[in-house]
Amino acid sequence: xxxxxxxxxxxxxxxxxxxxxxxxxxxxxxxxxxxxxxxxxxxxxxxxxxxxxxxxxxxxxxxxxxxxxxxxxxxxxxxxxxxxxxxxxxxxxxxxxxxxxxxxxxxxxxxxxxxxxxxxxxxxxxxxxxxxxxxxxxxxxxxxxxxxxxxxxxxxxxxxxxxxxxxxxxxxxxxxxxxxxxxxxxxxxxxxxxxxxxxxxxxxxxxxxxxxxxxxxxxxxxxxxxxxxxxxxxxxxxxxxxxxxxxxxxxxxxxxxxxxxxxxxxxxxxxxxxxxxxxxxxxxxxxxxxxxxxxxxxxxxxxxxxxxxxxxxxxxxxxxxxxxxxxxxxxxxxxxxxxxxxxxxxxxxxxxxxxxxxxxxxxxxxxxxxxxxxxxxxxxxxxxxxxxxxxxxxxxxxxxxxxxxxxxxxxxxxxxxxxxxxxxxxxxxxxxxxxxxxxxxxxxxxxxxxxxxxxxxxxxxxxxxxxxxxxxxxxxxxxxxxxxxxxxxxxxxxxxxxxxxxxxxxxxxxxxxxxxxxxxxxxxxxxxxxxxxxxxxxxxxxxxxxxxxxxxxxxxxxxxxxxxxxxxxxxxxxxxxxxxxxxxxxxxxx
DNA sequence: GCCGTTTTCGGCCCGACTGTTTTCAGTCG
Numbered sequence: 001x002x003x004x005x006x007x008x009x010x011x012x013x014x015x016x017x018x019x020x021x022x023x024x025x026x027x028x029x030x031x032x033x034x035x036x037x038x039x040x041x042x043x044x045x046x047x048x049x050x051x052x053x054x055x056x057x058x059x060x061x062x063x064x065x066x067x068x069x070x071x072x073x074x075x076x077x078x079x080x081x082x083x084x085x086x087x088x089x090x091x092x093x094x095x096x097x098x099x100x101x102x103x104x105x106x107x108x109x110x111x112x113x114x115x116x117x118x119x120x121x122x123x124x125x126x127x128x129x130x131x132x133x134x135x136x137x138x139x140x141x142x143x144x145x146x147x148x149x150x151x152x153x154x155x156x157x158x159x160x161x162x163x164x165x166x167x168x169x170x171x172x173x174x175x176x177x178x179x180x181x182x183x184x185x186x187x188x189x190x191x192x193x194x195x196x197x198x199x200x201x202x203x204x205x206x207x208x209x210x211x212x213x214x215x216x217x218x219x220x221x222x223x224x225x226x227x228x229x230x231x232x233x234x235x236x237x238x239x240x241x242x243x244x245x246x247x248x249x250x251x252x253x254x255x256x257x258x259x260x261x262x263x264x265x266x267x268x269x270x271x272x273x274x275x276x277x278x279x280x281x282x283x284x285x286x287x288x289x290x291x292x293x294x295x296x297x298x299x300x301x302x303x304x305x306x307x308x309x310x311x312x313x314x315x316x317x318x319x320x321x322x323x324x325x326x327x328x329x330x331x332x333x334x335x336x337x338x339x340x341x342x343x344x345x346x347x348x349x350x351x352x353x354x355x356x357x358x359x360x361x362x363x364x365x366x367x368x369x370x371x372x373x374x375x376x377x378x379x380x381x382x383x384x385x386x387x388x389x390x391x392x393x394x395x396x397x398x399x400x401x402x403x404x405x406x407x408x409x410x411x412x413x414x415x416x417x418x419x420x421x422x423x424x425x426x427x428x429x430x431x432x433x434x435x436x437x438x439x440x441x442x443x444x445x446x447x448x449x450x451x452x453x454x455x456x457x458x459x460x461x462x463x464x465x466x467x468x469x470x471x472x473x474x475x476x477x478x479x480x481x482x483x484x485x486x487x488x489x490x491x492x493x494x495x496x497x498x499x500x501x502x503x504x505x506x507x508x509x510x511x512x513x514x515x516x517x518x519x520x521x522x523x524x525x526x527x528x529x530x531x532x533x534x535x536x537x538x539x540x541x542x543x544x545x546x547x548x549x550x551x552x553x554x555x556x557x558x559x560x561x562x563x564x565x566x567x568x569x570x571x572x573x574x575x576x577x578x579x580x581x582x583x584x585x586x587x588x589x590x
Numbered sequence: 591g592c593c594g595t596t597t598t599c600g601g602c603c604c605g606a607c608t609g610t611t612t613t614c615a616g617t618c619g
Contacts, residue, residue, distance in 0.1 A: 027591060273619095281602090
């Protein structure tokens with residue numbers, strides 16, 4: 001049973017409690033939702049945590065939910081869950097997947113019309129709505145009926161399951177909307193927030209904060225966005241539209257003097273904000289997007305507004321927290337002690353190791369589009385000190401080992417020539433070498449001797465079990481020339497989830513043997529994922545951030561790799577390609 | 591049902607918008 005499936009079960013339990021008696025079970029509902037969130041975001045499989053007796057290390061899992069999870073894993077069902085859900089047809093939980101359907105509405109409609117078939121429930125409800133039978137229900141009306149049809153329509157088009165956008169794509173889309181927003185005189189300032197500002201690897205909705213003295217005008221301009229499909233909602237200070245492709249864009253307007261509070265509120269994350277508000281409550285303060293409410297003499301509440309986020313956090317006795325850290329992982333406590341880490345920045349990066357040129361290496365996988373010279377010129381523009389070429393090793397099926405050696409020797413000469421003629425950027429002779437199914441590297445010792453170091457990676461036979469795959473990777477990484485493990489999970493966002501690895505073992509091995517893991521900035525990779533970077537950094541694993549560029553423009557993607565590192569709380573000292581050339585090369589050749 | 595830098599008991603974030611109401615329930619973020 002996957003973490004996602006388990007999280008869904010817990011959310012359904014929460015929904016069942018809400019249907020049974022929302023006020024009575026108010027805190028159970030919150031508890032189950034919290035546990036579901038924690039499981040969904042966990043870097044470890046629940047079944048592994050169970051084996052290691054570490055279920056209660058998940059935030060939000062206590063003695064009670066832990067026991068239920070154990071029962072779920074060992075028997076496949078839970079008596080307590082069955083009790084909570086006993087009078088609720090399964091079809092109710094199906095309906096929860098439809099936008100705008102919560103527990104109450106789903107249960108009401110299922111009961112009212114006897115929709116007991118979980119497979120057909122959505123189609124059945126659609127027929128009923130079309131027949132005009134919903135409008136006459138107490139508490140419903142003609143508008144609710146057409147809204148239900150609309151929601152079902154969008155559900156069928158995949159809005160509920162709409163794939164989240166990869167970060168660089170979302171950033172590009174946000175840029176277009178931003179340009180449009182700024183065309184209005186009513187928009188004094190506009191900024192994308194939410195998961196985009198936190199640089200999460202995938203972005204669902206795009207959120208904007210706007211400063212305006214005439215919110216009405218600003219909202220009117222926003223909902224007139226030419227590429228919108230429809231307006232989802234529109235009020236005096238907020239509005240949401242759906243654009244073609246099913247993406248949602250939310251907008252919130254405040255006056256200038258409250259913009260700091262708005263930025264803070266709308267950047268999230270939800271968990272960070274909830275924790276921050278609980279923290280504030282203990283100081284007698286109440287937070288919102290409008291500002292901070294303080295209790296003053298006479299027991300009255302007074303609202304203080306904040307123009308900047310810095311001032312907002314300061315009013316709570318906190319350091320300003322970088323958006324990438326706002327995930328409720330302990331950042332609030334550190335900020336209260338003035339002890340936040342100094343995160344690595346793009347300007348700290350002194351070079352890129354994972355570069356595929358079009359050098360004729362007859363590679364095992366895809367080749368780059370530009371010459372080594374062109375890529376070096378780009379590196380100079382990026383003010384890099386060094387650049388590592390790391391084409392894929394020559395294809396094994398098409399060459400003998402002697403041929404491979406000869407290709408790599410020629411390449412070595414070429415790189416030496418480049419180093420002689422190039423004034424600004426040092427060239428490092430790397431190679432991306434496949435770790436074969438056996439754990440052996442794809443090229444032999446003689447060929448390996450032609451390069452400074454190898455970036456090793458998995459490009460075949462992904463479906464090995466966790467133990468075997470871990471053994472394979474560790475064997476490949478244990479070769480003295482192998483210094484970096486590239487795109488360690490092999491995931492491709494929205495395409496495949498990657499292979500299974502025992503990262504405890506990998507981290508441990510890297511620390512003991514001075515190996516580095518890669519943060520690969522390729523838009524659909526962003527691999528190692530930030531949550532695992534966070535664990536690795538805590539333990540002292542070193543990283544390199546690479547773009548894996550196959551063309552010049554891709555060398556600009558470094559900022560997304562840096563974002564992953566920052567989300568993992570990496571400091572400059574955790575990232576090896578922030579080192580000056582001499583220190584770097586001595587590590588590579590060590 | 592979870593949790594602790596004023597608590598192992600007594601708390602638990604805050605507000606916007608919509609539709610159906612005539613003061614609020616449901617959903618969302």
